[in-house]
Amino acid sequence: MSKGLRSARTARGWSQDRLIFEMERYAQKRLMDIASSASLKTYVSEWENGKRPIGERYAAILRPLLGVTDVELRGEPEKSMPQQADGYDDLLSRIDAAQSVSDSMVQTFLDQTELLRTMDRQMGAASLVDQMTGHLASMEDALTFAVLPGARRPIATALAGASTLAAWQALDAGFVERAWRHYELAKRAAQEADAPLYLAHAMGEQAYVLRDAGRPEMAVELVRDAQRTHAERHSPRLKAWLSAAEAELCAAAGWSDDAWRALERAAGVLPGGDETRDADMLSIFLNEGHLTRWRGNVLAMLGDGAAMDELYSALRTADSSFVRARSGLHSDLAEAHLARGELDDARTHLQQARLLANRTGSVRYRRRVELLTGRL
Template sequence: MPIGDELKAARKAKGWSHTRVIHALTLHARHHGVSIMTERSLKTALSRWENGHTTPDQFYRGLLASVLGLPDPYDLLTQTSRYELKLDVAVDRAEDLSRYQGPPDSAASIASPLIDDDQVVAGYVFAHSHLLPTAVEPESTDRTYAANRLRDRAAQLMELDFQRGGGHVRPMLQSFFLAEVVPAVRACMASKSDRNVFSAAAEVSQLLGWAAYDEHRHREAARYFVLGLRLASEAGDQLLGARLLANLSHQYTFLRKPRQALTFARAAESVLRGRGTPAVETMCVMMEARALAVAGERQEAIAAILHAETLFSRSSDFEPPWIGYYDAAELAGDAAHAFHDLSAFREVQEFASTAITSSTPARTRGFIRFLSAQAALVAGDADHAAVLAAEAMQTGVTVLSARHQRYVDDFRAAAIKRKVPQLLDVLERYRSAPVQKPRQSSEG
């Protein structure tokens, strides 16, 4: 839509006259201590902008966006809401995003679309020129070393994210991305070799996405996943591309947006068709199952879970290292979540019992314990629910995770609904326990 039509539509949607818009612009500018043109000049300019005779510059576009509720095209989160075909632009925006320090999202900001979903899917899935074999030079030893170094550090930070939460790891990931990942990618952009570096960079971008997601920075997280898609495309890494699409599905499921979650899960499966590995395909199918569960599609969700279990039983000589976490316990955890959303609490207990092993990281352990606690509560076993909730809360003491808090809130709501006050006492007992804040690491 032309900017003039966009301005006019936004003004009329509010029921505002030109005079009301000018008054709002003046008040907003005064509040922020900036100078703008006179009211008379604004009246002329606003008419010319709406009629398409001229367009507002960056300053006035931002001002209009604020008072009329329009997206500001110069805002970083607006600029990064789509799949970017130009690699240099995508890398520039990834660098800018890794410096972003905006606040966590409000309920209002995540009620609207996180990204341009359809454009992202089409941009990645149909940009096959990035995935076709091309004549490349052999990768240099230096570049192979660079990719391996990025992956090794990413693996360390991924483990820290699982154990301590996105609030701990996000500052480290941002520093690492700026100091090492962006320079490594830029060093490779002039060469037709070194696809491995792009793939390694995509892995780091997706970790940044998970860390932001865990901190309730959902718009930021989705953009890291989309930028990771672009890097995975440059690498010709379809397994990782499917993983990033599945991440977006996971995020939309968490936000209770099943239509978008299904879109991304099925896009991930289509990318893998004939090219997947058992663990990666299983994970993608389970994202579909979880989306179907949130949508209330019981039979389809159960069918997807059964299909995932069949896929997981296949043997494979190769799985990418980044999917190593997706074992039988992780699959059981996804199934427990799906059955929880279907209110099938007997099945929740069954799958949750196998979703925790001696190696299950702290944050995941907390999530599963809360699912088990709610299932016990529904079954009428308040004492067992209290024990499980206490374990989950104790785990949360070491974790900086807004997602963990969401599980706390959901369990609290269930305890209030069922009028079990002793469970609220359990939650309050751990609520004020301090969480150790992360220190900046010189390693990035």
């Protein structure tokens, strides 16, 4: 209990007083009655020291505030609790129910994932933990009791896309183990669904966990393996996305020539036009505008002077609904200005990056902002 709340609070860089302030603000916005500041100070101390259990009333506030699951909040070990069918009649009832999952129900799963993706893009992941946890549980339950391949594959495809989104949200919130497990779930679901695009995308995103953990070389190998996995079935946009990801990871590893070659491949295969998504690969957003920003990011990491033009061009055309991505863009510009010794400009962009990271609750981008701030 104590370890869970304390770890989640410190991961966001919050003191106990800041946590209490955020709890009060959250409750006030939602017209919720909670204890006084003095009492909350006692509660938080007792929660973190294991002297008082966190009741559901306050857990419902803390989970979205900190972007954690109930297990992570309470610091309890994951328990393996497979759902036991109560005899053959109950088992068959659940199998029949899963078999009757219609195309419209699968579409409902996909629509819910799309809604959560839109909310995440604009508001951040922290407030969506409960919804995403329940969403994945519903699909996993449906897949567990679906028997025949014709019923399982559509559910598995939906689960692959949702699990990849959940993994990226966990990584953004600073929960790397949860992110890794979700990526593994996404890969298993994609393999069962015979959905190579979703498998390659999950592998490509999973490489960022390795990069963030300080293993960029291993990350490059994983994203390259993703490109080789059923490569003949990849769409042009997915190929461009994987190549751009490889370029960024190569830059993180300090492999300049490899990064440039990957950027050239991405530009060469990306479909033209303003469309950002493929009909059969909704998890990816990528057109020339997005690639310009990505190229600027890579060039900034390599210390290339051309980064500035690319990044300012991307900033002028950036979709305002991609709030978290704009935080990354301002961080890229700060890094590019730092490379040129333009400290005032760097501070301006870091301020914008910090505001947007705080708005979305992005622990990952806030860490980057702090690292760049330390170079001023």
